[in-house]
Amino acid sequence: MIAKLIDKIREKNAPVAVGLDPDMKFIPEHLLKDARRDHAVSLYGDDELMAAAEAVFRFNKEIIDAVADLVPAVKPQSAMYEQFGVPGMSAFWRTVQYAKEKDLIVIGDVKRGDIGSTSGAYARAHLGRVKVDGHALRVFDEDFATVNPYLGTDGIKPFIDVCNEADKGIFVLVKTSNPSSGEFQDVPVKDGRPLYELVGEKVAEWGQLSMDGDYSNVGAVVGATYPEQAGHLRALMPHTFILAPGYGAQGAAAKDLKGFFNADGTGCIVNSSRGIIAAYTKEKYAKYGADGFADAARAAAMDMIEDLRTIL
Amino acid sequence: MIAKLIDKIREKNAPVAVGLDPDMKFIPEHLLKDARRDHAVSLYGDDELMAAAEAVFRFNKEIIDAVADLVPAVKPQSAMYEQFGVPGMSAFWRTVQYAKEKDLIVIGDVKRGDIGSTSGAYARAHLGRVKVDGHALRVFDEDFATVNPYLGTDGIKPFIDVCNEADKGIFVLVKTSNPSSGEFQDVPVKDGRPLYELVGEKVAEWGQLSMDGDYSNVGAVVGATYPEQAGHLRALMPHTFILAPGYGAQGAAAKDLKGFFNADGTGCIVNSSRGIIAAYTKEKYAKYGADGFADAARAAAMDMIEDLRTIL
Numbered sequence: 001m002i003a004k005l006i007d008k009i010r011e012k013n014a015p016v017a018v019g020l021d022p023d024m025k026f027i028p029e030h031l032l033k034d035a036r037r038d039h040a041v042s043l044y045g046d047d048e049l050m051a052a053a054e055a056v057f058r059f060n061k062e063i064i065d066a067v068a069d070l071v072p073a074v075k076p077q078s079a080m081y082e083q084f085g086v087p088g089m090s091a092f093w094r095t096v097q098y099a100k101e102k103d104l105i106v107i108g109d110v111k112r113g114d115i116g117s118t119s120g121a122y123a124r125a126h127l128g129r130v131k132v133d134g135h136a137l138r139v140f141d142e143d144f145a146t147v148n149p150y151l152g153t154d155g156i157k158p159f160i161d162v163c164n165e166a167d168k169g170i171f172v173l174v175k176t177s178n179p180s181s182g183e184f185q186d187v188p189v190k191d192g193r194p195l196y197e198l199v200g201e202k203v204a205e206w207g208q209l210s211m212d213g214d215y216s217n218v219g220a221v222v223g224a225t226y227p228e229q230a231g232h233l234r235a236l237m238p239h240t241f242i243l244a245p246g247y248g249a250q251g252a253a254a255k256d257l258k259g260f261f262n263a264d265g266t267g268c269i270v271n272s273s274r275g276i277i278a279a280y281t282k283e284k285y286a287k288y289g290a291d292g293f294a295d296a297a298r299a300a301a302m303d304m305i306e307d308l309r310t311i312l
Numbered sequence: 313m314i315a316k317l318i319d320k321i322r323e324k325n326a327p328v329a330v331g332l333d334p335d336m337k338f339i340p341e342h343l344l345k346d347a348r349r350d351h352a353v354s355l356y357g358d359d360e361l362m363a364a365a366e367a368v369f370r371f372n373k374e375i376i377d378a379v380a381d382l383v384p385a386v387k388p389q390s391a392m393y394e395q396f397g398v399p400g401m402s403a404f405w406r407t408v409q410y411a412k413e414k415d416l417i418v419i420g421d422v423k424r425g426d427i428g429s430t431s432g433a434y435a436r437a438h439l440g441r442v443k444v445d446g447h448a449l450r451v452f453d454e455d456f457a458t459v460n461p462y463l464g465t466d467g468i469k470p471f472i473d474v475c476n477e478a479d480k481g482i483f484v485l486v487k488t489s490n491p492s493s494g495e496f497q498d499v500p501v502k503d504g505r506p507l508y509e510l511v512g513e514k515v516a517e518w519g520q521l522s523m524d525g526d527y528s529n530v531g532a533v534v535g536a537t538y539p540e541q542a543g544h545l546r547a548l549m550p551h552t553f554i555l556a557p558g559y560g561a562q563g564a565a566a567k568d569l570k571g572f573f574n575a576d577g578t579g580c581i582v583n584s585s586r587g588i589i590a591a592y593t594k595e596k597y598a599k600y601g602a603d604g605f606a607d608a609a610r611a612a613a614m615d616m617i618e619d620l621r622t623i624l
Contacts, residue, residue: 021430023429023433024442024443024444032444032445048444048445048447048449049442049444049449049451051444052442052444052445077426077430079424079426079430079431079433079434079437080430080433082433082434082437082438082451082452083433083434083436083437083442083451084437084442084444084451085401085405085437085451085452086398086401086402086405088437088451089397089398089401090398093397093398111424111425111426111460112391112423113423113460114389114391114423115488115489115490116490117335118333118389118391118392119391121335121391121392121394121395122391122394122395124395125391125394125395125396125397125400126394130336130361130364130395130396131336132336132344132360132361132363132364132396133344133360133364135360137360137361139361139394139395139396139397139400140394140397148423148425148460148462149462149496150460150461150462150485150488150496150497151485151488151490151492151493152490152492152493152494152495152496152497153492153495154490154491154492155490155492173462173463176427176462176463177427178427178428178463178464178466178467179466180463180464180465180466180467181463181464182464183464183465183514184461184462184464184507184510184511184514185462185464187501187502187507187510188501188502189499189500189501189507190499190500195496195499195501195507198496198499199496202495202496
């Protein structure tokens with residue numbers, strides 16, 4: 001699957017993923033109003049949650065339509081759907097399916113991770129198929145999922161098995177973009193090196209189990225907000241593809257991202273969520289207004305792509 | 313919420329949680345057959361997933377009915393529901409609600425964790441309320457959730473805020489029960505101490521932000537399979553309640569668990585999943601047969617409670 005992602009990045013000349021994290025405060029009022037009026041068409045339980053989830057899906061659909069020709073991938077963040085309960089998970093599923101119909105690669109930002117047999121269930125849920133009475137059924141069926149490494153190899157291995165069976169990929173959290181990521185991730189371990197380097201080495205090792213062209217289907221999450229750390233990790237994991245969140249709203253800019261890429265300009269995809277999907281709320285794109293939220297997202301995605309091209 | 317859990321443990325004289333991890337291979341065939349026959353009553357998408365999810369809920373319902381007078385709590389594991397997609401998440405929700413109706417405490421074993429704003433969405437999804445157009449709506453509404461610490465304080469703090477607002481609790485992964493948990497969790501850090509002790513100290517510190525009687529609403533997950541490590545952690549975190557998975561099927565016995573409790577016999581709840589819910593598949597309880605799976609679970613729960621009472 002990583003080879004497919006790299007092809008799409010090349011085709012669009014844009015190492016960019018649009019993060020679909022539809023916080024209710026970014027969803028223009030008219031979408032919720034319309035969803036509430038129409039929600040009888042949907043099939044799920046609680047009315048208000050149903051209307052919210054329907055609004056989220058409609059919001060995503062317009063964003064996807066607006067950016068599908070510009071970017072290779074979208075990254076829906078599961079928390080933003082789970083908060084609307086069962087209807088929210090339906091909106092997550094519909095978003096994944098719709099993005100795939102539009103020929104986008106879908107990175108499910110689910111950050112799952114558990115002991116072996118349980119990680120197997122998450123891997124089936126998000127990337128593989130679940131067996132019911134002899135039938136192998138697709139479930140959420142993203143192309144990639146993000147995975148938490150804290151439980152070690154037996155939490156990761158079931159995901160790698162599914163990557164190999166179904167040609168899918170994962171991005172393992174190595175150095176996350178948030179301010180307090182250093183609390184445990186930067187703790188000095190062997191020879192005074194930080195823990196995230198040990199995790200990075202392990203990711204490179206796991207990567208050998210699922211190579212797909214120049215890179216592995218086992219990638220790494222490295223926050224765009226930590227360029228120095230990314231430089232070390234890039235050297236330590238030459239065949240590991242990096243998913244870099246944190247561009248834009250979280251503060252990283254193109255100049256911070258050069259070290260995330262290999263010398264040939266491959267090896268990384270940069271994610272922006274709020275900076276694109278909520279662009280209409282920023283002064284720079286305010287002229288589009290709430291009704292033009294999708295056009296604002298398109299303009300912000302184009303600006304981000306231009307910005308990144310300056311370093312490649 | 314931890315005070316409420318402790319009261320219930322005392323009332324039933326049983327520091328035991330029953331893990332509701334309904335792997336399809338434990339679900340007796342007749343339940344799936346019946347669910348498939350009846351599935352038209354349910355409202356969700358894909359037929360086979362719907363039948364599987366319905367069978368899972370019916371299985372849980374019988375287990376809950378069989379153990380509700382014996383134990384204080386159940387612990388549904390979200391992966392086992394997510395693998396059946398949107399209908400599976402509905403079965404998770406229905407399981408949580410049904411267990412609460414039966415006056416059980418529900419520990420959502422979801423192992424979520426993300427950067428601040430996103431962790432906030434998970435906290436609302438599982439413990440708090442989500443705001444839609446001014447209405448604050450309950451979502452999955454478990455009593456406790458398990459949380460992954462790898463992202464540090466800003467991933468945990470939103471959960472603690474919800475614990476304080478809504479009187480709920482969390483259990484943070486400190487030392488997990490699986491064989492490879494040591495890969496990162498045991499890595500020597502400051503003064504050669506293992507990383508899990510550093511995480512344990514941080515859990516104790518976070519715990520001060522949400523005290524509820526003698527213990528904090530911020531608890532810790534420590535695998536029953538690691539008694540020696542638990543002894544150190546117990547001393548390091550005297551006011552932290554421990555959730556100990558790994559009894560039974562994963563190999564831990566009562567004698568391994570003494571050090572998880574404080575001297576007064578409080579401070580820990582022990583979980584068994586397969587050992588109870590799949591008891592009818594073990595030789596010891598085979599006489600109950602597949603039709604008697606719930607009676608087998610009741611017998612296994614009683615045996616586990618007797619076993620633990622010998623050390624308290």
